[in-house]
Amino acid sequence: MTAPGAPGAPGAPGAPAAPADQADLLRRARRRTSAPGNAAAAASATRTPGPVPRGTGPGPAPLSHAQQRMWLMERLGQGGPRYHVPLATRLRGPLDLDALAAALTGLTTRHHVLRTRYGHHDDRPHQQTGPAAAVPLPVREAAPEAAAAVLHAEAARPFDLATGPALRALVVRHAPDDHTLLLTLHHIAVDGGSLPVLAAELAALYAAAVDGRPSGLPEPELQYADYARWERARDDRLAAAAAERAAHLAGARPLPLLRAVPPASPERGAVLHAAPLTAGTLDGLRRLGARHGATPFTVVLAAAFAALRTATGASDLVLGCAGGHRARPELRRLIGLQVNTLPVRARLPEPDGDPAFTELLAAVRTALLDAQEHHDVPFDLVVERLGPAARGEDGAPLLAVSCDLVRPAEPLTLPGLTAEAVEVDLERAKFGLTLLVEEGPRPRCLLQHDPAALDEPTARRLHAAFTELLTALAADADRPLSRLPGARLPTPAPAPARKEHPAVTALLADPRVTDAALHLADHGPALAYASVRGPVAPSGAELRAALRRRLAEPGHLPLAVTLVDRVPRRPDGTLDPARLPGLPTAHLTAVLDAFADLLGTRPAADGDFLRLGGHSLVAVQLAERLRTRLGLPLTGLDVLERRTPRALAALLAARAAERRTTGRRPAPGALSTRAGTVLLTGATGGVGAAVLQELLAQGRPVRALVRPESAHLVAGAGVEPAEGDLADPDSLRRAVAGVDTVIHAACTFTEHAVDVAATRALVEGWRGTGGFVLVSSVDAYGRPAPGEVPEGAPSAGPLSAYGRAKLDCERIVLDAAPRARGPVSVVRSPIVWGPHRRLRDQLRWGATGALYQAALAGRPILLPPFDGGWTGAGWVHSAALARAVAQSAERAPGRIVNAVTGHVSWADLTAELVRLLGSPSPVAHGPDADPELLRPWHYRADALAAVLRPEPGEDWRAVLAAMTAGTAAGG
Incomplete structure (x- = not known):
């Protein structure tokens, strides 16, 4: 588009x-x-x-x-x-x-x-x-x-x-x-x-x-x-220019229609509304621009300002458009990122005067020319110079609306071939709201919005008003704005006041909690305090994990739950913050020192990181500095979410307390040497997360290899994060040093040379007396003869690139078995299904992905003919695979074993998908079916049969129902 x-x-x-x-x-x-x-x-x-x-x-x-x-x-x-x-x-x-x-x-x-x-x-x-x-x-x-x-x-x-x-x-x-x-x-x-x-x-x-x-x-x-x-x-000169542009934007406010989207939101979905425009409408808009010395884009931009002015009643608005550097001759044929977002601030005529659109067009034209004169001033520098003025009181960004005039995507034309462009919409939003006019053979008016920032009914009304406005302007732009199509739209209502914070309500609903309260520091996130009872009382980390599951709004989750003997209260029953336990001085001092180093000023304990001039690069740097000094997991997102030194110190204190339950805290940059430690790679993935849960349930001390930005996802009781990456052999050698057992479950899936090198580094660095388990794939079997595939059967070509890489990794592990002091084994698994988000994505990939997407869209589904024999897929529940891997780490059931919960035919799987999704997809069988579906194999799983036996909720229909519900909800 x-x-x-x-x-x-x-x-x-x-x-x-x-x-x-x-x-x-x-x-x-x-x-x-x-x-x-x-x-x-x-x-x-x-x-x-x-x-x-x-x-x-x-x-x-x-x-x-x-x-x-x-x-x-x-x-x-x-x-x-x-x-x-x-x-x-x-x-x-x-x-x-x-x-x-x-x-x-x-x-x-x-x-x-x-x-x-x-x-x-x-x-x-x-x-x-x-x-x-x-x-x-x-x-x-x-x-x-x-x-x-x-x-x-x-x-x-x-x-x-x-x-x-x-x-x-x-x-x-x-x-x-x-x-x-x-x-x-x-x-x-x-x-x-x-x-x-x-x-x-x-x-x-x-x-x-x-x-x-x-x-x-x-x-x-x-x-x-x-x-x-x-x-x-040119940074010094650009910084000076950015200060001037920030002064130009000072006093502007975010669009009232949009809600603030938290910075930690991992995904910003996009909803697209489209309506056709006639060729005559586009011609009329071009003629309008020609009469007033404006380009067609300027006319569209002015129409967007007019629509938003009518919708909100605001006359001082800021919209974004694209600028670049390709006007310079030497840059015209350079491939690379040479664009910049230009904030266009237009102070429009006040509503009382009821101006004609042409008067508004002149104001927008002047504002756009001013922005284009500063096209090379990076917008990130302007935002930095704006500081707190770059957002509204609720955190909404000043520039959350954009506008453009675009053309349909052009195909890649190759000589001797007929080319047709194919649209691939990844349905992700960069702005809260984008207003577009698309030229081409079938012109359209488009509105894209982030549903977290703008609700669906309001977006539909705004799109209809913008479409009608464009059509009316093409016919007569001299009418006053009051006589042009448009609608005043409601602004987001503030959240209703609550008598009790949802986190407190959820804590008190836990029978193990006797009292709970929440403290909110100035400009900071919430800290929860609770007293508990019972012979097996929960930890603060466990209570916070339970809150994460129970609370509907992520913003209600306190950054920590601290256990106290008694929640201090005033005579009227309200919380007495003066008697709350203080924060560890060491953590608060370290945070304040890091703030001072990076921001040039030492803040108060409740000073806001963003209001002190912090931004995302400094957040990343601050997290890396504190990780190095304290040896505790922290990420840039933690900084952006917590924002105050007091809140960050509380978070670090909570993570330090969790680490103390695993033994002595290692010195910064070092790792502990606990007896019986299991090194687990891939702990943040779907399979690794299940294995981690199983190991912790068995009371095994775990060292988890994680990237620095993901360390907080695994840090907790019994888990020691070891920062590293499969592509960094040195970090792998540090992580494996001193551990007893290795479970290698991580894989890039695409960078096969990296996977092989990582496996070799782990094998060469392992000196423990426990086991070494490689979580592999049945893809290593290739395409054997139809029927049963015994454990460890020879591979048969052709192998996929992924299967070949897995086979290469297996050989590295098995070649080390003769000199190993513990059991060495390879566990091959088929498709892994389970509740983890990464595993839900299995429905979007490969052969199962094609069937799921067809059923979701209601398209016809073609399966292999019945006369070709049984075709389908082997599968394993993630919890069953975790049990199998954990057992293999203690005693090797064989050199190469299979972990398979069962097999499901494509016909049964498709019928269940159609039922769960309420899909109208017709299902047929024929020779033109996708060759990827020709999978006539049943993988035997004899050695691990006992632990692979499904537990309640692990049958394929139950797990598929959970996965389709989660995936469909996620879009």
Whole structure:
């Protein structure tokens, strides 16, 4: 629908999920008290700077401001599919796959940003060009009606920015001369202006590869790293210009229609409303612009201002639009992220005057030209200079609405082939509200909104009003606004006052709790206190975990529950905060010191991080500094959620108390040496989480390998986080040192060389007397003869790339068995089903994903014919797999064993999906079914049969019902 880089398009870099997402370098935070600059300095920054220098060095380069925001979103767990750029094209004709693979490889060889990695050193991110290598071009077989699910799943698959690359490809084959090509790029590497360059060069490289000749393309004059260095060299002048732009925005307020979305919201779903426009309407809008010296986009932007003015009654509004740097000649053919969000502040005529739309158009035109004159001032710097003024009292961002005039996506045209663009909508919102007009053969008026920020009925009414307004303006724009279509819409009502906080109500409902209260510090989150009873009283961490399950609103969850002998109360029964237990001085002092180091001022205990000038990069840096000093898990999101030193100290104190239950707290940067410790990799994934729960239930001390930003997800009684990553062999060797047992359940699924190297590092570092268990996959069997597959049967080709990688990892583990002092085994599992969110995603992937998506959409479902014998899937419940893995760690049942709960035929599975989803999908059987469904194997699971026996609630129908309910609710 829209080009990336435009507001509302995939990954608009200036679209703030929350103001705390805006960031700048650490040195700027340290210089926060310096003078903001003057108008002359600001003007010098926005005058046309010198040319971008060519070839400024092959080493690590800084990130551009737009890239830094992308990187921060990933580090804070708020990136994901919303910053993916999928380009899908249906290609009919003789597609030369070898030539296409060569063209893609040539493209990444020419443009380094497509194979760049993004790491960090000394709290600062950098970019480093990765080695030139062939671009994989996997081919999947899928009928046209089943392709949408395959494309969506592939486009949503995460990128790992630390290892790269930022481009991947997939070909879906429908017939010998009918394919769909999907290129998925991360927005950190491209913008809308990059895509025509990418498409033209890919076509030229493909034609040359088909003909066996050089492409004749000139070498790129610049690489994106050159541009990033050039931009960063101007940071001082840009900072001065940002101060001037912040002054221009001072006093503006967020759009009253929108609700605040918490910064920790992991996903921002998108709802799209569309209505057709006539070609005559677009022509009328163009003529209107021509009469008043305005571009068609300016007219659309003015119409958006008019619609929002009528809807809210506000006459001082700020909307966002896209700006960029491609007007510079040397940047026009550069692939990379060169866009910026421009805040357009229009002070519109007051309602009492009832002006004509043309008067409003003049005001918007002036405001837009002013914004465009400052197109190169990074919006993240403007937000930083705004400080608390960048958000409303409720935390809503100042810039949460965007507008654009777009065209339908263009297909990737390759010589000799007929191309048709295929839309892949990842349904993720970058703004709370986006108003769009789409040109093209079938023009449309579009409204996209985040349902967490704007409710559905209000969005529908606003969309209808905007559509009617555009049509009316095309016919007569000289009418007063009062005589143009529009509707005054209700603003969000404040939450009703409660007599008791929901967290207190939930705590008191627990029979083990005798009293509970909540304390809310100034500008800080809630701290809960409780007294408990009983011979097996719960810990504060257990009570908070129970609250997380019970509370409907995540914002009601206190950051900690502290146990007290008696809740201190005044004579009138209200809480007496003066008699609450104090916070550990060591933690509070460390937090205050870190605040002072990074923000240049020592705050009060209840000082607000954001109001002190903090932003997301500083939040990441603050968390990393405290993790290093205290040896406790903390993430940037923790900082953005807690915000005050007192609240952060309380959180750290709670985590320290949880750690003390596992033994002596290790020194910062070190790990404990508890006897019998089990190293578990993948503890935050679906399988690993189940294994972790099983080990803790058995009372086993666990060391969990986790990334720093995920350490808080596992930190608790009996669990010691070991910060590391599969792609970092040194961290694996540190994690495995001194443990007794290893359960290796982590896997990248796509970076097979990383998986193999990680397995080798763990095996080489293991010196314990316990077991070593590799959680593998039945994909390692390949495609054996139909029927039963015994445990440890030889592999039969062809193997998938994933199956081959698993087989390679297995060999590394089993080769170590003769010299091991404990049992060594490989546990192969089929599809894993269970309640974990990661496991619910199984319904979106592979063969089961295609069936689920078809049933969800009500499309026809085609299964293999009955005369081909039984076809279906083996499956295992995550809890059963966890029991099997834990037992294998104590006594090896065999070198290679299977963990299978049962088998389900495609016919039974599809019938159950159709029933659970209430789907109208007709089901048929025929020879044209997806070849991926031809799975005629039953995997034997003899060695672990006893522990794999299903417990109550582990039958496939029950678990499928739970998974479909969770997945459907999640969209």
